[in-house]
Amino acid sequence: MAIQRKANVHILDGNQAAAIAAMMSRVQVIAAYPITPQTPLTEQLSRYVEQGELQAEYVAVESEHSAMAVCTSASLVGARTFTATSSHGLAYMHEMLHWAAGARLPIVLACVNRAIGAPWNVLNDQQDSISQRDTGWIQIYCRNNQEIMDTIIQAYRIAEQVFVPVMVCYDGYILSHTEMPVDVPIQEEVDRYLPSYQPHTVLDPANPKNYNLVTLANPRVGVDGKLCHGYMELRYLLQEALQNSKEVIVKSGKEFNQLFGRDYANVFWEDRNEDAEITIVAMGSLAMEAIVAADMLREQGIKVGVLGLRVFRPFPKSEVVQALRKSKLIVVFDKNISYGSEGATCSEIKSALYGTYINAAIRNFIVGLGGRDIKARELVEATKKAIASLKETVVNPDYPEWICEI
Amino acid sequence: MKANAVNLIEQEWILPGNRTCPGCALSLAYRHTLKALEGQCIVTVPASCATVLHGMYPITAVNVPCVNTPFASTGASATGLVAGLKALGKKGITVLAFAGDGGTHDIGIQSLSGAAERQMDFIYICYDNEGYMNTGNQRSGSTPLGAVSGTTPILGKQQYQKDITAIMEAHGIPYVATCSASYPLDLYEKVKKARTIEGTRFLHVHTPCPPGWLFPFSDTIKFGEMAVETGLVVLYEIENGIFRLTSHSESMALRGGNLQPVREYFISQGRFKTITEEQIDELQDWVNARWKHCLHRATNL
Numbered sequence: 001m002a003i004q005r006k007a008n009v010h011i012l013d014g015n016q017a018a019a020i021a022a023m024m025s026r027v028q029v030i031a032a033y034p035i036t037p038q039t040p041l042t043e044q045l046s047r048y049v050e051q052g053e054l055q056a057e058y059v060a061v062e063s064e065h066s067a068m069a070v071c072t073s074a075s076l077v078g079a080r081t082f083t084a085t086s087s088h089g090l091a092y093m094h095e096m097l098h099w100a101a102g103a104r105l106p107i108v109l110a111c112v113n114r115a116i117g118a119p120w121n122v123l124n125d126q127q128d129s130i131s132q133r134d135t136g137w138i139q140i141y142c143r144n145n146q147e148i149m150d151t152i153i154q155a156y157r158i159a160e161q162v163f164v165p166v167m168v169c170y171d172g173y174i175l176s177h178t179e180m181p182v183d184v185p186i187q188e189e190v191d192r193y194l195p196s197y198q199p200h201t202v203l204d205p206a207n208p209k210n211y212n213l214v215t216l217a218n219p220r221v222g223v224d225g226k227l228c229h230g231y232m233e234l235r236y237l238l239q240e241a242l243q244n245s246k247e248v249i250v251k252s253g254k255e256f257n258q259l260f261g262r263d264y265a266n267v268f269w270e271d272r273n274e275d276a277e278i279t280i281v282a283m284g285s286l287a288m289e290a291i292v293a294a295d296m297l298r299e300q301g302i303k304v305g306v307l308g309l310r311v312f313r314p315f316p317k318s319e320v321v322q323a324l325r326k327s328k329l330i331v332v333f334d335k336n337i338s339y340g341s342e343g344a345t346c347s348e349i350k351s352a353l354y355g356t357y358i359n360a361a362i363r364n365f366i367v368g369l370g371g372r373d374i375k376a377r378e379l380v381e382a383t384k385k386a387i388a389s390l391k392e393t394v395v396n397p398d399y400p401e402w403i404c405e406i
Numbered sequence: 407m408k409a410n411a412v413n414l415i416e417q418e419w420i421l422p423g424n425r426t427c428p429g430c431a432l433s434l435a436y437r438h439t440l441k442a443l444e445g446q447c448i449v450t451v452p453a454s455c456a457t458v459l460h461g462m463y464p465i466t467a468v469n470v471p472c473v474n475t476p477f478a479s480t481g482a483s484a485t486g487l488v489a490g491l492k493a494l495g496k497k498g499i500t501v502l503a504f505a506g507d508g509g510t511h512d513i514g515i516q517s518l519s520g521a522a523e524r525q526m527d528f529i530y531i532c533y534d535n536e537g538y539m540n541t542g543n544q545r546s547g548s549t550p551l552g553a554v555s556g557t558t559p560i561l562g563k564q565q566y567q568k569d570i571t572a573i574m575e576a577h578g579i580p581y582v583a584t585c586s587a588s589y590p591l592d593l594y595e596k597v598k599k600a601r602t603i604e605g606t607r608f609l610h611v612h613t614p615c616p617p618g619w620l621f622p623f624s625d626t627i628k629f630g631e632m633a634v635e636t637g638l639v640v641l642y643e644i645e646n647g648i649f650r651l652t653s654h655s656e657s658m659a660l661r662g663g664n665l666q667p668v669r670e671y672f673i674s675q676g677r678f679k680t681i682t683e684e685q686i687d688e689l690q691d692w693v694n695a696r697w698k699h700c701l702h703r704a705t706n707l
Contacts, residue, residue, distance in 0.1 A: 028490070028493035028494065029486065029489045029490055029493050031482075031485075031486070031489070055493075056493060057489040057490075057492055057493045059485055059486075059489050059524070060524070061482060061485070061520060062516060062517065062519070062520030062523075063482075063516060063517070063520070065478060065479060065482070065517070066479065066481070066482030066485070066516075066517045066520060067482075069475060069476070069479035069482035069483045069485075069486060069517065070482050070483075070485050070486035070489060071486060072473075072475070072483070072486060073450060073473055073475065073482075073483040073484070073485070073486025073487045073490065074486040074487065074489050074490030074493070075486075075490070076473050076486075076487075076490070077448065077487055077490035077491050077494065077496070078490065078494055079489070079490035079493045079494055081486075081490075095476050095478075096476065096479065099475070099476055203448045203471035203472070203473060203487070204448075204471055204499075205445055205446050205447065205448065205470060205471055205499060207471075208445075208468075208469055208470050208471040208472075209471055209472075210460055210461070210466040210468060210471070210472045210474075211471075211472065211473045211474065212473060212474035212475070213460060213461060213462060213463040213464075213466060213474060214457060214458075214460075214461070214462045214463065214474075215462065215463040216462060216463070220462065220463065220464060220465075222464035222465060223464075223465055226464075228463065228464035
């Protein structure tokens with residue numbers, strides 16, 4: 001049940017919403033390197049710090065690799081840390097992303113989704129964050145600027161409970177540079193929602209510990225005779241933490257609703273899926289476009305629903321199966337491509353449905369790479385094409401179709 | 407009071423039985439560094455021989471808090487420790503970055519340069535064994551001219567060492583010094599001084615490596631001393647731009663400034679087995695010119 005509270009609506013772009021959310025989360029160390037389209041976010045944070053509105057150390061690092069290294073080490077002395085990047089910056093950070101997750105540090109990163117070169121392109125797709133899928137981070141995608149604000153605040157609550165870093169992803173320009181109304185919470189509410197960071201390890205000369213030591217594959221006995229985990233056990237625990245984080249994500253979303261009146265007790269968004277025979281799947285702002293497409297298809301008498309993916313890691317397999325149980329056709333639109341295979345979210349959907357009673361046809365379309373405009377009518381046409389293809393003998397083709405001029 | 411072997415603090419922060427090779431100069435340098443800091447530090451260590459020294463989970467040979475960090479990130483990791491401590495209002499803890507020459511001259515130079523330019527408040531110590539010794543001796547930016555390594559196997563290295571200390575001095579940081587593991591008390595004094603200074607402090611430590619340089623395990627100190635006596639390594643410090651020779655380099659300068667010829671140093675190490683007489687002459691000229699420059703620059707002679 002939503003509580004009664006006065007709305008405090010501001011017109012904000014996505015980067016402004018992210019900056020306010022980081023400030024309200026009382027981050028203590030920020031390290032970032034400018035990259036389009038993330039730049040206004042990091043400029044805004046440095047302004048908050050220089051103006052004294054935010055009591056934090058702002059480190060203008062010389063690279064994204066260093067940005068994440070600052071965050072990992074600052075986190076290990078007990079500071080709440082934040083960084084933001086896009087595209088090449090995220091790719092450059094790749095090694096450190098593994099270290100953040102491997103060391104179980106609850107860092108929050110805003111990824112302003114942008115295409116990756118070569119060739120150069122500064123506009124939106126999701127190839128950057130999808131390419132970091134297997135680094136052990138939780139990934140949550142936003143559909144609009146309100147979700148950016150709310151998700152960053154929730155991300156700290158999630159990360160600091162499960163000790164897994166969280167990547168909050170939102171589409172470059174489409175959200176980062178587009179203004180829309182955002183209900184901004186008041187600081188006291190956020191403080192009530194977010195207790196201060198309680199680290200699992202604090203580096204301190206009074207109690208010296210050596211962190212991230214060389215660790216053998218097998219468990220090893222310590223000087224006290226106690227058997228300690230090997231590398232493989234530590235990896236299992238990270239996987240287990242991600243698997244179990246789904247519960248914490250949903251719980252944190254529910255608790256958010258109790259304080260702020262916006263419900264996030266979900267791992268994805270559904271629109272008219274209850275009676276749908278056809279489900280469109282999309283992630284990020286594309287999920288909003290898919291709703292418009294569903295409107296148009298419904299007007300033509302086609303029973304279409306939308307599944308807007310929110311949590312991509314951990315992938316909510318059982319929930320997806322439940323949501324798609326009535327679908328006869330699943331049309332997956334991906335703003336990324338796993339070269340030589342298909343869109344990443346399509347693979348996830350197929351994997352989730354394997355071994356269940358659902359035997360829906362699945363069609364995958366690659367759309368919107370490098371900021372290519374995606375019109376709702378194109379989603380409609382693609383969906384109709386998918387419907388027409390049901391007459392073919394192959395239920396699920398090996399490769400996706402592309403909406404482009406080839 | 408100047409440190410000597412008798413009044414040196416007795417407490418140890420490196421425990422006996424660590425995993426370094428016999429005759430390793432690195433453990434000697436690290437031991438005196440931690441003594442000078444009295445253990446009141448947080449260390450960051452990239453992939454290097456120091457990682458090996460630190461041990462294997464769950465057992466460590468080091469009794470100070472430490473984070474192991476990826477190869478390229480040492481300067482940034484130290485920055486993060488400093489920023490985190492500052493944000494939390496924790497005072498009185500020195501942040502120490504302890505990296506090898508590969509991690510400093512080569513892959514780590516970006517994050518170190520960035521941190522020094524930002525004047526981050528930490529001590530960075532580069533222990534220089536003149537190659538990628540942890541991976542079995544490959545050429546680094548600090549491998550000397552003429553040295554054979556895993557990646558200069560036949561001809562030996564064809565280039566000079568990168569002068570990392572000069573590069574760090576060019577960052578305008580408040581304290582830069584060179585040291586040798588063979589002169590641990592000089593190192594100790596320098597770390598003690600660096601501890602009291604605010605900003606980025608950089609120390610370069612020459613650490614002879616028996617298995618990499620191919621000399622007997624018992625000769626580590628001898629080769630470190632020879633490097634100083636020949637002027638291949640000059641011990642100095644630059645505090646706020648003021649250049650001083652120290653320790654044995656200072657006494658050599660005061661005693662007339664004569665250097666031992668470099669030849670013996672080269673021909674007695676296996677890694678220089680293919681060095682030519684022309685290269686030795688070239689190196690001798692280079693050493694003489696640099697020594698002259700140091701004598702000219704020193705303010706304490």
